[in-house]
Amino acid sequence: MSRGRTSPGRQSESATADLGEFRFESGESIPNLQIAYATYGEFTGDNAVLVCHGLTGSQHVAGYGNGSGVAGQARAWWSDIVGPGKAIDTNEYYVVCANVPGSCYGSSGPASDSPDGDPWGTDFPPVTIGDWTRAQRRLCDHLGIGRLHAVVGGSVGGMNALDWAVRYPDDVARIVVVASAARLDPQCLGLDAIARRAITTDPNWNGGDYYGEDARPDAGLGLARQIGHVMYLSKESMDHKFGRRAAGRGGRGDSYPADPAAMFFPYREVESYLDYQGEKFAQRFDANSYLYLTRAMDDYDLSEGYESDSAALAAFEGEALLLSFTGDWHFTTEQAESLASACRRVEVPVSHHVVESDHGHDAFLVEPEKVGPPVSDFLVDGPSGRAVTDTASDNHVADDETDFAPVHSSLFSR
Amino acid sequence: MSRGRTSPGRQSESATADLGEFRFESGESIPNLQIAYATYGEFTGDNAVLVCHGLTGSQHVAGYGNGSGVAGQARAWWSDIVGPGKAIDTNEYYVVCANVPGSCYGSSGPASDSPDGDPWGTDFPPVTIGDWTRAQRRLCDHLGIGRLHAVVGGSVGGMNALDWAVRYPDDVARIVVVASAARLDPQCLGLDAIARRAITTDPNWNGGDYYGEDARPDAGLGLARQIGHVMYLSKESMDHKFGRRAAGRGGRGDSYPADPAAMFFPYREVESYLDYQGEKFAQRFDANSYLYLTRAMDDYDLSEGYESDSAALAAFEGEALLLSFTGDWHFTTEQAESLASACRRVEVPVSHHVVESDHGHDAFLVEPEKVGPPVSDFLVDGPSGRAVTDTASDNHVADDETDFAPVHSSLFSR
Numbered sequence: 001m002s003r004g005r006t007s008p009g010r011q012s013e014s015a016t017a018d019l020g021e022f023r024f025e026s027g028e029s030i031p032n033l034q035i036a037y038a039t040y041g042e043f044t045g046d047n048a049v050l051v052c053h054g055l056t057g058s059q060h061v062a063g064y065g066n067g068s069g070v071a072g073q074a075r076a077w078w079s080d081i082v083g084p085g086k087a088i089d090t091n092e093y094y095v096v097c098a099n100v101p102g103s104c105y106g107s108s109g110p111a112s113d114s115p116d117g118d119p120w121g122t123d124f125p126p127v128t129i130g131d132w133t134r135a136q137r138r139l140c141d142h143l144g145i146g147r148l149h150a151v152v153g154g155s156v157g158g159m160n161a162l163d164w165a166v167r168y169p170d171d172v173a174r175i176v177v178v179a180s181a182a183r184l185d186p187q188c189l190g191l192d193a194i195a196r197r198a199i200t201t202d203p204n205w206n207g208g209d210y211y212g213e214d215a216r217p218d219a220g221l222g223l224a225r226q227i228g229h230v231m232y233l234s235k236e237s238m239d240h241k242f243g244r245r246a247a248g249r250g251g252r253g254d255s256y257p258a259d260p261a262a263m264f265f266p267y268r269e270v271e272s273y274l275d276y277q278g279e280k281f282a283q284r285f286d287a288n289s290y291l292y293l294t295r296a297m298d299d300y301d302l303s304e305g306y307e308s309d310s311a312a313l314a315a316f317e318g319e320a321l322l323l324s325f326t327g328d329w330h331f332t333t334e335q336a337e338s339l340a341s342a343c344r345r346v347e348v349p350v351s352h353h354v355v356e357s358d359h360g361h362d363a364f365l366v367e368p369e370k371v372g373p374p375v376s377d378f379l380v381d382g383p384s385g386r387a388v389t390d391t392a393s394d395n396h397v398a399d400d401e402t403d404f405a406p407v408h409s410s411l412f413s414r
Numbered sequence: 415m416s417r418g419r420t421s422p423g424r425q426s427e428s429a430t431a432d433l434g435e436f437r438f439e440s441g442e443s444i445p446n447l448q449i450a451y452a453t454y455g456e457f458t459g460d461n462a463v464l465v466c467h468g469l470t471g472s473q474h475v476a477g478y479g480n481g482s483g484v485a486g487q488a489r490a491w492w493s494d495i496v497g498p499g500k501a502i503d504t505n506e507y508y509v510v511c512a513n514v515p516g517s518c519y520g521s522s523g524p525a526s527d528s529p530d531g532d533p534w535g536t537d538f539p540p541v542t543i544g545d546w547t548r549a550q551r552r553l554c555d556h557l558g559i560g561r562l563h564a565v566v567g568g569s570v571g572g573m574n575a576l577d578w579a580v581r582y583p584d585d586v587a588r589i590v591v592v593a594s595a596a597r598l599d600p601q602c603l604g605l606d607a608i609a610r611r612a613i614t615t616d617p618n619w620n621g622g623d624y625y626g627e628d629a630r631p632d633a634g635l636g637l638a639r640q641i642g643h644v645m646y647l648s649k650e651s652m653d654h655k656f657g658r659r660a661a662g663r664g665g666r667g668d669s670y671p672a673d674p675a676a677m678f679f680p681y682r683e684v685e686s687y688l689d690y691q692g693e694k695f696a697q698r699f700d701a702n703s704y705l706y707l708t709r710a711m712d713d714y715d716l717s718e719g720y721e722s723d724s725a726a727l728a729a730f731e732g733e734a735l736l737l738s739f740t741g742d743w744h745f746t747t748e749q750a751e752s753l754a755s756a757c758r759r760v761e762v763p764v765s766h767h768v769v770e771s772d773h774g775h776d777a778f779l780v781e782p783e784k785v786g787p788p789v790s791d792f793l794v795d796g797p798s799g800r801a802v803t804d805t806a807s808d809n810h811v812a813d814d815e816t817d818f819a820p821v822h823s824s825l826f827s828r
Binding site for chain 2: 194200234257
């Protein structure tokens with residue numbers, strides 16, 4: 001990309017839409033749903049691509065969030081994939097990304113102000129992925145977008161993309177579901193539940209009423225995030241990143257209470273990493289939002305209200321790309337394959353493209369050279385896109401050795 | 415087994431030995447190391463089998479702990495394997511099991527009294543697996559046991575058994591290392607570190623000084639245990655046990671703080687299980703002991719002080735059985751195979767017997783019918799025991815399909 005060049009893809013907007021009264025799936029309402037969003041590129045009527053962020057992401061999918069107080073995964077979290085000349089090319093597409101309701105990057109949520117001027121806290125209505133989708137539909141109306149060219153999402157954002165295909169089957173031509181599944185498995189449900197208990201047993205959580213207090217539930221939120229980080233990595237990536245190596249004491253993150261006997265043992269790199277991540281996260285994210293958003297993720301079940309995953313997808317007349325990663329134990333390749341089978345049963349054109357990667361769930365963020373080409377080609381040509389592979393295609397079934405092998409195309413190769 | 419029959423195997427003793435001054439590997443000493451232990455069967459001079467317990471186990475490997483205030487995994491934790499007529503047959507062997515120093519079932523540890531009459535708390539010296547082994551050696555001297563027929567241990571107890579082979583290579587004829595490894599991998603190190611932080615960030619932990627207080631760090635210890643439980647299970651076993659099913663609210667364990675919005679979502683069986691386990695564990699275990707013992711486990715490295723795992727084992731002239739379980743992600747089959755290779759390199763006779771199981775790490779406790787036969791036959795005949803298989807044997811290498819297949823012998827079949 002040429003930074004100096006003036007092109008349609010360079011246009012971007014970051015704003016907050018007032019969408020009026022919004023009734024959540026729980027039946028509770030708020031008088032004015034605010035959705036913070038960012039757009040990239042120029043809308044031509046049929047080129048809108050909605051990108052759905054992950055659990056703790058923001059609307060700033062491709063940067064321009066520097067002045068907005070966001071950090072970490074919230075800032076330009078997929079700028080290797082989305083931008084001028086990138087796989088989701090903002091010279092071609094009008095990319096929209098919205099902070100989901102319940103989050104804390106400008107959209108209505110527990111930390112935002114209620115009508116009485118104080119933060120909602122835990123009086124904010126419970127939030128579901130269905131609510132995210134419905135809020136995004138409202139935002140699209142607000143922006144004058146009817147049918148979307150595509151909805152693309154990673155991790156829980158992939159569930160959000162799936163929900164679009166079920167809820168508004170005529171409104172989206174293509175969905176891209178990256179490192180996601182039809183539902184969370186009980187192992188991940190268990191870890192998410194533990195993470196929430198780490199927050200709610202922190203006395204500073206105080207029943208969710210800590211806004212304006214000096215003491216915030218940073219310890220609990222930090223622990224929750226540490227559990228999350230282990231879920232996002234893999235045994236292999238942790239071996240490579242940290243091994244059993246000792247880190248220097250007193251460095252970043254080394255601020256958790258410990259007893260004297262702890263000093264006999266090394267402070268390991270893996271601890272230093274987790275401590276630093278926990279501390280950093282507590283600075284950028286809201287503890288109540290973490291409760292709300294993990295519950296939305298845990299609750300999501302593609303088949304809910306239908307007889308099966310297939311039945312849920314039956315009305316969808318668009319096409320689907322599923323990307324999964326061999327080292328991902330948060331959302332496994334097996335779960336993606338099960339979802340692919342559900343698509344095939346109701347003749348939704350689908351490709352399940354498996355990426356060989358040791359990076360765990362994180363791969364969808366840190367392996368753009370493997371994610372970009374199939375996404376890019378699918379957005380243009382659907383499941384028959386050049387760099388798109390499928391587990392059900394003949395060349396894969398015929399050859400055990402190359403089954404699940406990645407396509408090593410270079411990014412921007414088309 | 416016949417309960418009415420009077421046999422030598424029915425003899426048992428549960429006692430506490432005063433072993434005098436003990437200098438820990440840290441260099442710190444205590445004036446009188448007390449070790450709580452249990453014995454089963456009759457000592458004949460060459461039939462002693464030391465069983466090493468797991469992280470939160472006790473000396474009560476085969477029962478007789480009912481009146482001792484222990485519960486859960488601390489009570490009769492391997493009674494399917496150890497007892498009269500069982501795989502480790504107390505009619506044949508004199509079985510000794512000792513509560514490790516640092517634990518809380520009667521041996522010296524943070525919760526036991528220091529010379530000034532108050533509990534040691536975190537003034538108790540740091541504890542290593544080497545200290546466990548050295549304390550067990552002292553206990554054996556006290557009991558008049560010279561050379562052991564075998565040392566058998568599961569999980570961190572397997573590390574304890576390995577340490578015997580390294581530290582006292584002439585004192586043990588056979589080691590049985592069940593669901594264990596030469597060292598913990600960084601993923602498990604990370605989860606253990608998070609578990610410790612859950613304890614030390616609980617305000618009731620109070621720097622380790624909570625004995626005699628009404629408020630104890632039960633919430634933090636409960637969270638730590640919940641993380642442990644996820645490590646002990648597997649995706650498959652959690653799928654079978656819980657699925658995504660809802661449990662009734664207000665039932666066992668449902669006492670963690672929650673916000674009103676949580677009530678919109680189901681309280682799942684996996685949460686109910688974890689909550690109950692966390693609560694139960696906090697009643698039976700000491701939070702400081704949990705810190706001490708997980709640090710000992712995390713710190714253990716077979717190769718420490720040697721050039722390699724092989725070099726550490728070179729002086730061992732006995733035989734080894736390694737049992738691993740395909741669904742175990744705490745201590746993997748791959749780690750056990752690496753340990754087997756280390757044995758083979760220095761010509762320690764070894765069999766690596768792989769058990770096909772979906773039960774995760776828990777398999778070593780809950781699949782006695784698969785664990786018993788190889789252990790039983792190995793204790794009698796070593797690696798050539800009838801029910802013992804080995805990953806390096808020809809029939810395994812030759813046949814991919816049956817590689818790692820379990821031996822479906824029934825218990826007591828010999």
